[in-house]
Amino acid sequence: MQAPAPGSDEAARTSTQRVRTSQISTQPSTGSTSSQDHASSWWQAPYAQAPLDATVIVPASKSLTNRYLILAALASSPSTIHNALISRDTELMLRALESFGVGIERKEHPDGSTTVLVAPPAQLNQAPGDVDCGLAGTVMRFVPALAAVAGAKLGFDGDASARLRPMAPVLDALAALGVDFAYSGEPGKLPFTMDARQLAPAGTVQIDASGSSQFISALLLAAPALPGGLHLRAADGPIASPDHITMTVQTLRELGAGVQIDADGRGWQIAAGRIAGFTVTVEPDLSNAGPFLAAALAATGTVRVPFWPSQTTQVGGKWVQILRSMGAEVSLGADGVLTVHGTGAIHGIDYADASELAPTLAALCALADSPSRLTGIGHLRGHETDRLAALEAELAKVGAAVQATEDGLVITPGPLRAADLESYEDHRMATAGALLGLAVQGIRVQDIATTSKTMPGFPALWSAMAATGQKQD
Ligand SMILES: O=C(O)C1=C[C@@H](OP(=O)(O)O)[C@@H](O)[C@H](O)C1
Numbered sequence: 001m002q003a004p005a006p007g008s009d010e011a012a013r014t015s016t017q018r019v020r021t022s023q024i025s026t027q028p029s030t031g032s033t034s035s036q037d038h039a040s041s042w043w044q045a046p047y048a049q050a051p052l053d054a055t056v057i058v059p060a061s062k063s064l065t066n067r068y069l070i071l072a073a074l075a076s077s078p079s080t081i082h083n084a085l086i087s088r089d090t091e092l093m094l095r096a097l098e099s100f101g102v103g104i105e106r107k108e109h110p111d112g113s114t115t116v117l118v119a120p121p122a123q124l125n126q127a128p129g130d131v132d133c134g135l136a137g138t139v140m141r142f143v144p145a146l147a148a149v150a151g152a153k154l155g156f157d158g159d160a161s162a163r164l165r166p167m168a169p170v171l172d173a174l175a176a177l178g179v180d181f182a183y184s185g186e187p188g189k190l191p192f193t194m195d196a197r198q199l200a201p202a203g204t205v206q207i208d209a210s211g212s213s214q215f216i217s218a219l220l221l222a223a224p225a226l227p228g229g230l231h232l233r234a235a236d237g238p239i240a241s242p243d244h245i246t247m248t249v250q251t252l253r254e255l256g257a258g259v260q261i262d263a264d265g266r267g268w269q270i271a272a273g274r275i276a277g278f279t280v281t282v283e284p285d286l287s288n289a290g291p292f293l294a295a296a297l298a299a300t301g302t303v304r305v306p307f308w309p310s311q312t313t314q315v316g317g318k319w320v321q322i323l324r325s326m327g328a329e330v331s332l333g334a335d336g337v338l339t340v341h342g343t344g345a346i347h348g349i350d351y352a353d354a355s356e357l358a359p360t361l362a363a364l365c366a367l368a369d370s371p372s373r374l375t376g377i378g379h380l381r382g383h384e385t386d387r388l389a390a391l392e393a394e395l396a397k398v399g400a401a402v403q404a405t406e407d408g409l410v411i412t413p414g415p416l417r418a419a420d421l422e423s424y425e426d427h428r429m430a431t432a433g434a435l436l437g438l439a440v441q442g443i444r445v446q447d448i449a450t451t452s453k454t455m456p457g458f459p460a461l462w463s464a465m466a467a468t469g470q471k472q473d
């Protein structure tokens, strides 16, 4: 039987039965502060002296939470989002929606989960002031599309690193719908102001999706609210992180929007029509589960993650095959608990389209017994940091030879050594450093608090898991 979802009545009734001695979860903190204050702090990564034996409750998915929030803001009636992620990226989304007049109410539950009630206004307001995107791709790409269908005139800005992230394709697509943009920095980047008061119905809009799937997802999420809907086509060339587009399409369909996919898989026809309010429970973040599951290989032992969905559109669902092919024993029980057992073997892997799993996967590859090749991730140069350059630099510090190629990384493990690992204000570089620290004694990670972007409880959850791998005297 599948375990009850966090925040549900059944979960509240059974939460005490579910807790085992080694089961680890944390209460979410607000996670709303920028990580820039913590750049000079170093965190001693726990080293595992003995095999792990831990059960870790992973917080909710960022990608699903922020999709549901956008769609709830555009719905014709109120929505209820159980087990919503509360982290910096979702706080920024909540604040952006409130500035459009969307009513937001939170209910925190004894099991640590949060239900968010979303009450959309009859007409989204003109947001006063700038939208702060922080470093959240989902905010900086999805909210301008929402603002366009709201017919708004407003500004957008974010962290210093956010000003480096690619935006032009999504903004050009909105310009094709009649939105005017004015840039105060580099054209096609944050910060900018937009004026969508002359929004015009469009037939087909083409978009270059080689830099980010979020350009496509942004338009798809807003499209049901466009008069006449939208036919969106990906321009020739690679499509970044294709699994995230599938997630967007599935989410829209699950909530009743009409989406047809072109025969070649590179176009989407979205029917006009406001979706009705909905009630959903957000899945755990399977990408953020990754470092914990990979820990069973890095340190040996067993790590379990409950509430693993039997079917998912999250790219993190691929950890099952990835970790199995790298040497782990992986099983999903009928109770929804995913169990990963590391036997001591870690094999190299050839893997395409790892998307946001890449930093964790690359760190695991540095611990493997053979080289690995990760492809289809050239666009990670435009993530929270240039992740290919960051992984090249940081994995080299622990002894791996890493070469960035046009579309990925080649990682050749070498003798391991302790190092101080920088995190570049990138939550996934920080968690990758923590993973290496389990296997290599003496690793320190800069700015572990940057994990609050998607998982404010990371340091506590990680330390509790690592504590199961300490020798008992
Ligand atoms: O739509 C989303 O929720 C995301 C899409 C992906 O972005 P890219 O397509 O830019 O890789 C992914 O890496 C990011 O973490 C989340």
Ligand SMILES: C=C(OP(=O)(O)O)C(=O)O
Residues within 6 Å of the ligand: 135, 136, 137, 138, 356, 383, 384, 428, 454
């Ligand atoms: C790339 C990521 O985030 P964002 O949503 O900011 O693009 C990520 O979480 O790995």
